[in-house]
Amino acid sequence: MLKVTENDRLIPLVRKGSRPSYVLLPGAGGGLAYYLRMAGFLGKTGNVYGIRAAGLVAGEEPENRLSDMADSALRTLDDAGIEPSLIVGWSMGGVIGWEVCQRLAERGVQPALVLLDTSPFPFVGDAEFTDWLLGKIGGQLGPSPDEESAARLKGVLLGQLSALAENNVDRPYAGRVLLVTCAEPADAREQNLAAWRKLAPDLREHTVDVDHYSVAKPENFLALSDPLASFLAH
Template identity: 70%
Template structure:
């Protein structure tokens, strides 16, 4: 099997000469499709790259620990010679982004970090949750997805859920952080906000009136755009 740092995991979304770079890290399922509109907006001023999850291509191994995921993201960036100005992630992608930013900061690179309704707490999926989430992700693969591709997505998701169940963010990040908090579920929103305030001394908060699984939909991007532009341009 190929290593999880294979260069094919890096997906250039917008690239125009020598400019600061944004790296987008996906949530559950590991794909990047829902970031395309966001990439177009960010690409007006920056080069934009996505890093898909390992295991979505035949022959790749999956990962089931957040530290390993962050390590492999850093290696993908190193292999491409990219030092990101911004790291952005939705849901689990934000958790991986946090750990990635910590690793980059240790070598003197301190990117701005954008978290889209990510939780710093470990997460134990309830009965049937994995199947429910797989159905949501599977809908993005089209009405007749390739069986082998669907099986790979399932394996990636299973590894991600294992990683989330074992992980809790505990290390402070001193760089700039923008946190988008969804309106629902309200109890989780308040717990997450309180924790991120402790972990991020330079935190900007922005609440979005959508649920967790809607925030990344293209039609909800206008709710993020002004706050994102303000944060990145200061």
């Protein structure tokens, strides 16, 4: 039975009886709104859950290490009694998903994993980029967010960027992996592909003609539906 506490980070998106469990992990900002169309698609065959980032709710502290993010995501699943058969992560969420899968593999469980334009390499952004990204993600809070919500979102984002600066995926994962990459920039795409091919022996690849910040948007989901359906079917 699913156990969800009042302040749990686990968000049930689609749940209908006893079916495979699919888990969605967000990118920068830690929200799940852009996953709703994907959740509806995945919900045709499984129960779908999202795990929001720590720190978005009053009383929570944001995390600033990828290992801590993976550990807390796995604890959230364990507390709810969920053993996922599929994990989907966009950008940083894919790195967290990779780490969660590593921990599950140590238990003898190998979920299928979908990486949406995820890099295995460190990322360091300057202050100008941080301000730009905060403005872009801040739109999730609506046109006039309250100061406390905006401050919590900023704290989460700063912790995430700190974590990404130390990102270095170097442990292989033997489970099934679908890597969706964006067409541009081509040099970064090829670099990421080369690294993931070494790390994931059972890798499928698909490229979409949208940019990194648009790949998870609901209006672009049609570009993901066919590769996702094919991946789920095999």
